[in-house]
Amino acid sequence: MDKKFMSFLLKNVHNEKEIIKGTYLQYKLDFQKNEKELKDRAISEIINSHTKDVTYKGKNNVTYNKTCTPSPKDIIIHNCKSLYYPEWTLNFKAKQKNYTVSFAESAGDIFTIRDDTKICQICSHKLEKNRWYCTYCGSIICKKHLKLTRLRKVKICVNCSITKSFFGAKKYFESNEELEEFNNYYASMPIYKKAGENPLLIYSIVITIIIGLYFLL
Helix, strand or coil, rough: CCCHHHHCCCCCCEHHHHHHEEEEEEEEECCCCCCHHHHHHHHHHHHHHHHHEEEEEEECCCCEEEEEEECCCCCCCCCCCCCCCCEEEEEEEEEEEEEEEEEEEECCCCEEEEEEEEECCCCCCEECCEEECCCCCCECCCCCHHHHHCCCCCCCCCCCCCCECCEEEEECCCCHHHHHHHHHHHHHCCHHHHHHHCCCHHHHHHHHHHHHHHHCC
C-alpha cells in the first residue's frame, strides 16, 4: 500500500500528514471456494433469508409459534458462476487510535465495505467532507468536536483539551500551563474585557436592552 493510495484514502482529512507517516498492514483474502462450497453457501444464505417465525391459532383455539425453514431439497441452483472480488483490509494506527478500512475490488473498481476514517471518533456520525485529525490523540473527528485553544490558537479535539469557563463562556486549552497563563492574564483584565470573553452574552444583553427601550418609548 503506497503513500499515494493513503493520500486518496484520507482525502478531505485536515492535518492528515502524520497519519500517512504511520504504520499499516495489508492482507488479501484468498479466493479458495470451489463450486460445491459456493452452492452450499448460497443455499445456506437462501434458507436464512427465507426463514420466518409465524404465529397461528389451531382448531383448539390455542396459539402456536413456529419457525418455518425451507428445506435444502426445495432449493435448486441450476448454474453457478464464480466471480473474483478480492477483499482488502487496511489496518493502521495514528497516535492512540486504530483504524480499519476494507474494500473489495474488481476490474479496477473499488467497493468500500468499512471505512473507520469516515466516522467521527467522538460522536460516531458519518463523515464525508471536513474531517479533522487531532494531532494529540490521533482521532479523526467532525468539525463540531474541533476546538481552538484560547491563547495559542491550536486546533485540538474536545477529548484532549482542558476546559474552563470564563464569564460564563467555555474556553479550551491544550495544557495546564496554557490554562494557568490565561488565568493570570484574565485576572489582570478590566471588567469590560472579561465580559468580552462571552460575546454571545453581551449581544443578548444589548438586544434585550434595545427591545426594552423600544417598548418604553
